[in-house]
Amino acid sequence: MKRTAIFVVALLLALGMVAQCPGQAADKDLVSDLRDGGYIIFIRHPKTNADQADTDPLNPDNIKAQRQLTDEGREQAKALGKAFRALKVPVDKVISSQFHRAAEASKLLDVGEVTTTADVSEGGLVVSPNENNRRTKALRTLLGTPPPAGKNLVIMSHKPNLVDAAGRDFVDLAEGETAIFIPLGDGNFKFVVRVTGEKWTELAK
Numbered sequence: 001m002k003r004t005a006i007f008v009v010a011l012l013l014a015l016g017m018v019a020q021c022p023g024q025a026a027d028k029d030l031v032s033d034l035r036d037g038g039y040i041i042f043i044r045h046p047k048t049n050a051d052q053a054d055t056d057p058l059n060p061d062n063i064k065a066q067r068q069l070t071d072e073g074r075e076q077a078k079a080l081g082k083a084f085r086a087l088k089v090p091v092d093k094v095i096s097s098q099f100h101r102a103a104e105a106s107k108l109l110d111v112g113e114v115t116t117t118a119d120v121s122e123g124g125l126v127v128s129p130n131e132n133n134r135r136t137k138a139l140r141t142l143l144g145t146p147p148p149a150g151k152n153l154v155i156m157s158h159k160p161n162l163v164d165a166a167g168r169d170f171v172d173l174a175e176g177e178t179a180i181f182i183p184l185g186d187g188n189f190k191f192v193v194r195v196t197g198e199k200w201t202e203l204a205k
Contacts, residue, residue: 031087078108079201139164143187
């Protein structure tokens with residue numbers, strides 16, 4: 001029944017029929033379903049410095065050569081974690097890209113143990129086609145694997161990774177925005193809804 005409710009939320013959002021006032025029934029259904037667990041919450045890392053570039057992308061330990069979170073981005077991460085805690089969204093763990101902007105944001109969320117991995121690190125043209133394909137398959141596996149009962153899995157990664165794994169509907173995913181999926185097993189998953197950082201804060205009020 002609750003899975004049906006969250007699909008209704010997704011449909012209404014897609015049609016632009018969900019009002020923006022907090023406390024509405026559809027929003028409550030979304031939060032209630034997440035409290036029951038069983039979802040994958042993909043987060044594109046929060047806001048970064050647009051004047052910086054990854055000049056040594058094959059060496060994730062070289063933090064100084066990477067695009068960094070801005071102070072606003074760090075506050076976005078803290079606010080998102082605060083909203084998750086206020087809404088009592090249970091998180092099993094956070095799987096993060098190895099890039100510092102994602103790993104730092106994952107820790108600032110403060111909602112669960114953080115594990116960094118190349119599986120969700122940004123690849124694209126800087127890695128071999130085989131490695132990029134491997135990362136795409138790894139992310140699809142994560143999106144399709146149910147978390148422990150009563151928990152949700154958080155993935156902190158990058159827009160290109162999600163586009164490769166889930167399609168071009170996510171080319172406009174903003175920094176700090178989340179995309180929620182229902183894992184169906186065997187690398188299969190169902191997209192539910194996208195939620196901005198501002199919306200999470202609104203829901204938590």
